Structure formats: C-alpha cells, structure tokens
Amino acid sequence: xxxxxxxxxxxxxxxxxxxxxxxxxTITLLECLxxxxxxxxxxxxxxxxxxxxxxxxxxxxxxRLYDENDVNSGTALALLIQYVDSDASDPSxxxxxxxxxxxxxxxDNEGLSVTAHLVIELKSINEAMPAVHNAVLEDVxxxxxxxxxxxxxxxxxxxxxxxxxxxxxxxxxxxxxxxKLDINAGHKLKELLDKGFVAGxxxxxxxxxxxxxxxxxxxxxxxxxxxxxxHKRGEAALDMIKRAxxxxxxxxxxxxxxxxxxxxxxxxxxxxxxxxEDFTNGLFGKSEKVILGETIQxxxxxxxxxxxxxxxxxxxxxxxG
Numbered sequence: 001x002x003x004x005x006x007x008x009x010x011x012x013x014x015x016x017x018x019x020x021x022x023x024x025x026t027i028t029l030l031e032c033l034x035x036x037x038x039x040x041x042x043x044x045x046x047x048x049x050x051x052x053x054x055x056x057x058x059x060x061x062x063x064r065l066y067d068e069n070d071v072n073s074g075t076a077l078a079l080l081i082q083y084v085d086s087d088a089s090d091p092s093x094x095x096x097x098x099x100x101x102x103x104x105x106x107x108d109n110e111g112l113s114v115t116a117h118l119v120i121e122l123k124s125i126n127e128a129m130p131a132v133h134n135a136v137l138e139d140v141x142x143x144x145x146x147x148x149x150x151x152x153x154x155x156x157x158x159x160x161x162x163x164x165x166x167x168x169x170x171x172x173x174x175x176x177x178x179x180k181l182d183i184n185a186g187h188k189l190k191e192l193l194d195k196g197f198v199a200g201x202x203x204x205x206x207x208x209x210x211x212x213x214x215x216x217x218x219x220x221x222x223x224x225x226x227x228x229x230x231h232k233r234g235e236a237a238l239d240m241i242k243r244a245x246x247x248x249x250x251x252x253x254x255x256x257x258x259x260x261x262x263x264x265x266x267x268x269x270x271x272x273x274x275x276x277e278d279f280t281n282g283l284f285g286k287s288e289k290v291i292l293g294e295t296i297q298x299x300x301x302x303x304x305x306x307x308x309x310x311x312x313x314x315x316x317x318x319x320x321g
Contacts, residue, residue: 024175047151086111196262
C-alpha cells in the first residue's frame with residue numbers, strides 16, 4: 001500500500017511484558033525504561049533479521065503528557081521505529097506528464113527505509129496487570145506487531161540486567177523481559193462489511209506427513225485454492241462469505257482468508273475459521289484513518305508532532321473506554 005503524504009492508519013494494540021524464565025518475577029516497563037532510553041540515545045537499540053539484511057532500529061523516544069498543563073494527567077511513551085531492508089527494490093519515480101521513469105539506486109550499506117510510530121501508555125491497564133499497557137501503532141508495511149515484539153525483546157535483553165532469587169536453589173539467576181504486541185479486536189465482521197466490500201477469498205488446508213517423492217525430500221505442508229468473487233458489501237457480502245466458508249469446510253479447508261477493501265481503499269485480509277458456528281460475531285482489528293494537516297514522509301527523521309499527538313488522543317479514548 002502506497003503511503004500518502006497527509007494520511008496514516010493507526011491500530012489499537014496491547015503491549016505486554018512477560019518474564020524469561022517463567023518463574024522469574026514480573027518485570028515492568030517502567031523498570032526497563034531508563035536502560036531502554038540509554039540504548040536509544042547511544043544508538044544500540046537495533047534488531048537484525050535475515051542475516052543482517054534487515055534492521056529494525058528505535059530512532060527516537062519522547063515522553064508526552066496527556067495534558068501539558070497537568071502533570072498528573074497521564075504519560076505516554078512515543079517511539080519512532082525505523083525499518084531498513086537492503087534487499088528491497090530500488091525506489092522509482094515517474095513523471096506525470098511523460099511517464100518517464102527515474103530509479104534511485106541504493107548505495108553500499110543502504111536499504112529501503114520506512115518508519116512507524118508506536119505510542120505506549122506508561123500506566124498499566126490496571127494494578128492486577130502491572131506489565132500490560134494500552135498502545136497505538138502506526139500501520140506501516142514491514143513494521144508489523146511480530147517484528148516489533150521481537151525487536152523490543154532483543155533490545156531489552158541487550159540493555160537490561162535483571163536478577164532474581166531462585167527459591168529452589170537459593171541462588172541468583174538472570175532474567176529478562178519478553179515483549180508481545182497484539183492488535184486489539186474491535187470490529188465485528190458485519191460492521192466491516194457495511195463500510196467496505198469483499199474482493200475475493202483464499203481457502204487454506206494444512207497438511208502433515210504428506211510426502212511427495214520416494215526420497216522423502218519433498219513434503220506438502222499447505223494447500224490453498226483461490227476463489228474469485230463479485231464485489232459485494234453489507235448483508236450480500238456476509239451471505240457470500242457464509243457460502244464460501246461452507247464450501248471450504250466441505251472441502252476440508254480449515255481457514256478462509258477474506259480479501260477486504262474499505263471505503264478509504266485500504267485493503268486487508270480477514271482470517272475466518274470455517275469450523276466456527278457463528279464467525280460473524282468474531283472480532284477483527286480496529287484501525288482508524290488519521291488525516292494530517294502537515295505532510296509526513298515515508299521515513300521520518302524524528303517523531304512527527306501531529307501524528308504522535310493524535311495517537312495520544314487515541315490512547316486517552318482507549319483508557320477511558
């Protein structure tokens with residue numbers, strides 16, 4: 001999805017910390033925060049993937065009051081997360097009047113770069129869950145919740161040094177936090193179909209122990225079929241999904257992926273189980289389109305003031321709800 005200069009999508013999420021090993025005491029975000037800030041400041045808040053060909057780096061942080069005139073109003077931590085992919089294709093630009101193409105070639109040690117904002121409420125959801133926080137994530141291709149979870153887990157592992165007393169051995173053991181970022185469910189399927197349309201289906205069947213050759217080198221793990229459909233919305237779309245799910249179930253396909261496009265032309269894939277009795281009551285991620293008065297780049301050098309402020313406003317609504 002191409003990013004426009006004055007709009008972004010944000011999604012409501014939950015950020016949770018658990019301890020490694022599991023018998024270690026709870027490690028909170030506030031306990032990790034001083035060392036995380038130092039790591040960002042000295043440029044070591046970096047996570048590498050694909051043998052170093054892809055990097056996720058936390059470029060900047062800010063603590064933002066919910067109300068600048070009230071120090072007790074609540075505080076959010078805004079992070080600017082950069083994703084760099086050295087294997088991505090060189091970006092190209094086309095002239096509007098002639099169609100002439102200009103390709104910008106990467107130099108050595110460069111990769112295509114995008115940034116996303118993650119804004120976390122520093123106060124936990126409640127006292128019973130001191131390591132669980134509301135958070136809002138800017139929806140950008142490449143910087144997904146799984147990558148961010150892995151990056152934060154590795155960065156906190158590198159910059160913190162926690163110990164706990166093992167009650168069985170009576171010895172001090174090392175421990176560290178694991179971060180998990182999950183998208184909050186907020187929309188029912190029917191609500192989504194009133195605001196967009198179904199563009200197609202993909203049914204998936206997972207296999208086990210299906211060998212395709214005598215040597216056993218080839219094994220079938222997943223089988224899928226693509227279903228083409230007319231663009232429908234509302235009750236008509238819901239009825240079509242039910243028919244597609246019934247067909248997929250009869251063919252022993254376990255998952256049905258529904259291609260969906262909303263009225264803002266944002267495309268997404270909804271995963272529907274073919275074995276659920278009433279999947280229409282299933283909940284899907286809640287996203288919101290944000291219109292900005294100032295332009296925002298594909299890769300920002302610093303936290304975008306207006307977007308971060310709107311994400312904080314979203315956090316306030318989440319905590320009030």
